[in-house]
Amino acid sequence: MIVSALLTSVGINSALCILFFALYSILRKQPGYLYVYVPRLLAAKGIERNRLIRLKRLLPSPGWVKIAWKLTEEELLSTTGLDAVVFIRIIILCLKIFTFAGIIGLFILLPINCSGTQLAAFDITVISNETLDLFTISNVNNGSKWLWAHCSAVYLITGFVCYLLYHEYDYICSKRNAYFYASKPQPHQFTILVRGIPVTPGSSVSESVNNFFKEYHPTTYLSHVVIHRTNKLFYLINFVKKMYRRLTHRQSESAKEYSRHIGSFGLHKSDLEQKLVDLEENLRAKQSDDSLSGQEVRSAFVFFRSRFGAAIASRLQQSEKPTEWVTEQAPEPNDVYWPFFQSTFLHRWMSRVVIIITSILLTVLFLIPVVLVQSLANLSQLEVWFPSLKDFLTAKMVRQIVTGYLPNLILQIFVKLVPPVMEFLSSIQGHISYSEIQRSACDKFLWFIVWNIFFANVLSGSFFNLFAVLLDLKNIPSHLAVSVPAQASFFIAYVVTSGWTSTTADLFRIIQLIQSLFRKCCCCNRTPSIEFDLPYIYYHREIPKILFFGLLGITYFFLAPLILPFLLVYFLLAYVIYKNQFIHVYAPKFETAGRFWPTVHNCMIFSLVLMHAIALGIFTVKKLSSASSLIFPLPVLTLLFNEYCRKRFLPNFSIYSAETLIKKDREDLSDPQMPQFFTELITAYMDPALSPLQCSNSGCHRVPSFSDISNDHITPLLSLD
Template sequence: MLVSALLTSLGINSGLCILFFTLYSILRKQPIHYEVYIPRLLAEGSSKRRSNFNLERLIPSTGWVKRAWKLTEDDLLASSGLDAVVFMRIITFSLKIFVFAGIIGIFVILPVNCTGTQLHEVDFADFSNNSLDVFTISNVNSGSKWLWIHFSAVYLVTVFVCYQLYYEYNYISLKRIAYFYSSKPQPHQFTILVRSIPVPAGTTVSDSVERFFREYHASTYLSHTVIRRTSKLRSLANDANKLYRRLTRLQSDPNQEKYKRVRLFGEKVDILDHYEKQLEDIEENLRLEQSEVSLAGDEVRAAFVSFKSRYGAAIACHMQQSTNPTNWVTEEAPEPHDVYWPFFSSSFIRRWISKLVVVVTFILLTILFIIPVVFVQGLTNLSQLEVWFPFLESVLTM
C-alpha cells in the first residue's frame, strides 16, 4: 500500500466518523426519536417530549460524550441496564488492545524495521508515492537476529489479548450473576413456551397440556395459559396505544392547539375530551372482546406453561418431551413485550421455512457486502491481480 493510499483511507474514515458523530448529536435531540434514544426515561417519566421548535436541536454538541464517560458502572447499570455495561466494557477492551499493540508497534517493531537497508532507497522528496513495505518486516535483512523481535511481539500481544479476554469474561460473568440475583424474579423466568401440542379427538389444547405436565412434571408444574387467535383484540390494543400516546403528548405540551375540527366541515371540539371519549369506547370494546376470546376464542396449539421454580422451568425447557421431535417443542418464554402473537398460528413447516428464508437472506447480504469489498481491495493490488488472472491484463492496464 502506498503512503498516499493510507492517508486517503485515514481521511475518509475520519470524515465518516465526524459525520456520524454530528448526525447522532443532532438526531438524539429530535422529539420524534425520543423513543429510540431515551425510551427508559420516557417510560419512567423522568423526561418529557418537547415539541416546540428550538434552534439548539440543530446544532451538534459534544457534552454527551464527557457525561457518558464520567458515569460509573453502577450508575450505568442503574440507568441503562446490564447490556449498556457490557457494551462499554467491549469499548474499553478494544481501546486497551489498540493502545497496547500501538505501543509495541511504534516503540519496538518500527525501530527494528528501520534498521534494514531498504530505507536507503526511499525517495523522501516523493514520500507519498512510496510503498509502506519499507516499514514492515520485509525491510529486515535476511538472516538477521532482529527477526525474533517480531515473533516475540506477536506472542506478547497474543498473550495480552488472551489475558484480557479471560479477565473480561470472568468480570462480566460475575456481573451477570450478581445482576441476576439482585433483580426481582420475572414471570417469564418461570415459564416456557410449548408449541406443536398434539390434541387427541374429543379434547382441547388446555386438557392436553394439563394432562401431559401433570403426568411428567407433577412436582414442578404450576399452571398454563393456552394461546388463542386474537387478531381483533390486537387491533383494538394497537388503536388504544396510539390514542393514548396522542393524548399524553397533548397533555404534556401546553402550547399545542386544544381545539380542532374532527371532520372537514364539522365544528371545532376540545381535542382532549374527544380523545378521552374515544379511548373509553376502545377500552369498553377491549373488555368485551377479551371476554369473548376467553369463552369461545379459537385455540392455537401452543401454550405458556409456568412452573414453581426456575429450575423446574429450565429442566422442562432443555429436555425433549416426546419421541417425536416435532411435538411438544419447548423453548424459553420471551418477555411479554417481545411476543409476536401472529406467529403462533403458523405451522411447524411455515416456521421452518421462515428460518430458512432468514438464513438465506443473511448469506445473500453477506455476499453482496463482500463483492464491493473484494473489488476495492483488488484495485489496490493490480499487479498481483495480473499475476493471478493473466486474461485480465488489458482491463487492468486501463
C-alpha cells in the same frame, strides 16, 4: 495506496467527526430536538424546556463527554442492565489489547519495518509520496534476524489476549450470578414455553396441557396460558390506532383548515367517528373468548411455583417422541416474538435450510460491490475498464480521494443494508424472542463481514486476476501471507471511514434528525405525542462491527502496526459515544444477562488462529523456517484454551445452576409478596393483540399488564450536560 491518499481520507473523516461532535453538542441543548437526542430523560420524568435563547445554548460544550467518561459500571448496570455493561466491556477489552499491542507495534515493529529494503528504502523527506507498503512487514528483508521480533510479538499478544479473555469470561459469569441474585422475581424465571402439544380427539389444547403437567409435574405446576393465532387482530389494532390518530388530528384542526383538507379517504368527521366506533366493536368481538376458541395454536406458556421446577421442566425431554412436548425456558414477557408461534417443527426445520441457502446466495452476491470497491482502489485496473476516465483520474487530488476515501464509503453504504436483512432472516427461523433473533442475526452478520469484507477484499485485491490460485488449499497460509499485508492501506482507511465517521454519525443521529425536521416542516401536528417508543441499541449491528475491528487489529498488529493508532482512536470514540447513548438515548428492549459474550470470545479466538495462520505463511515466505516451526504450536494451544473456557464457563450462559436457583427460591419463601406475584403471573404472558386498548388525546395504547410493571426496574440517569 500512498501516504498522501491516506492523509486525505483521514482529513475528510476527521473534519466530519469534528462537525458531528460540534453540531451534537449544540442541538442536544435545543428544546426542539430533545426527542432526538435525550428521549430517555423525557420518558423518565421530563425536562424543563426553557425556550429563552441564551449564548450558552448556542455554543458547543464538552460537558457530556466528561459525564459519559466518568459513568461507572454500577451506574450503567442500574440504568441499562447487564447487556449494556457487557457491550462496554467488549470495547474496554479491545482498548486493553490494542494499547498493549500498540506499545509493541509502534515502538518496536514499525521501526523495523521501515528500516528494511525489501521493497524500497524508506525516505522520510518524501514521506507523503511513499507507499504504505514500506510500513509493513513486507519491507523487511527475507531471512532477516529482525523477523524474530515479529515472531516474539505474536507469542506475546497471544498470551495477553488469552489472559484477558479468561479474566473477562470469569468476571461476566460472576456478574450474571450477582445480577440474578439481586433481581426481583421475574415472570420468565417461573415460566417455560411448550410447543408441539399433542391433542386427543374431543379435547382442547388447554385440557391437554393441564392434564399432562398435573400428572408429571404435580408439585411444581401452577397454571398455563394457551397461545392463539392473532395475526389478523394485530393488523386490526394497528388500523384502529391509525384511524384514532386521524380523528384526533382532525379535532385539533381549525374549521378553516378542516374545510380545505377533506382527508385521503374522503370521510367527514362524523363518518370517521362512526367508522372508529364500528372498528372498536369489531375488535372487542374478535378479542372475546368465543371468537378465539377455534384459533388455538399447539403451544402454551406453562407457569411453575419455583424457578427450579421451571428449569427442570425446560431441560428434560417430556415425551418419548422428541417432536412432542418440546420445552424451553420462556423469554421475558416484553421480549416475546409472537408472530412465529404457529410454526410447526417441520416448518422451522425447513426455514433453517432455506435461510442457509439464502445466506450463501447473499454472500455470493455481495462480491459484486466488493469487486467494485477494489477496482476503485486499483486505479490501473479502473483505467483499463474505463479508458475515457484516464485524464480525469490522473489529477492528484482525484486519485487521492478515489483511492483513499471513495472505496470505503461505497463499501460502508452496502454494508449498512446487511443487518436488517440478517434480522429478517433470523425472524423467520423459528426464534421465540427478539433477543434470540438479535443474537442469531449477530452471528450471521459477524461471519458475513469477516468473509465478505476481510477475505473478499484481501483475495480480490492481490489476486484480482488470479482466482485460480485459491483452489490450492494447501498453500492458503502462503496466499494470506502475501495478500493480507498488501491490503493494509485499504483497511486503515476502512477503520477511519467505517469506524470514526460512522460512530460519530450514530451519535449525531442523522436519520432521526432528518425525520424530526421533516415532521416540523411538513406536518401540521408539530408537537410530538407525550408517549413515544424509546429507541434501543441494535446489538446485532454494533457488536459485529466492534469485533471486526478487533479482528483487523489482531491480524495486522505485527504485519502493519500503523493501523493500531487509528483503532485506538476508534475504540476511545466508541467508549464515550456508546456510554452517552446508553444514558440519554437507548432504552433496554430486553435483557439476556450478557449472553452475547460467548460470541465475543469465539470471534477473538478465531482472530488469534487467523493471525497464527498468516504468521506461519509470512515467515515461510520470508525464508525464516525456524520461526514458522515455532508458530505452529500456537493455534493448537489457542484452540485447547478455547475448549477449556467452553467447558469451564459456557454452561453458565445457557441456564443457571441448581444451586443458584434453589438459593433464590428459598429466599422467596420469606417474601410476603410472592402470593400476589403468583396471582398476577397468569396475566404476564398475555398476547398484546388480546389486551384492551385505552384511547386518549395522545393516541390508543395497550393497557399496561403485570409484565410491563414487573420489568420496569431500570431507570435512566437524569442529566443533560
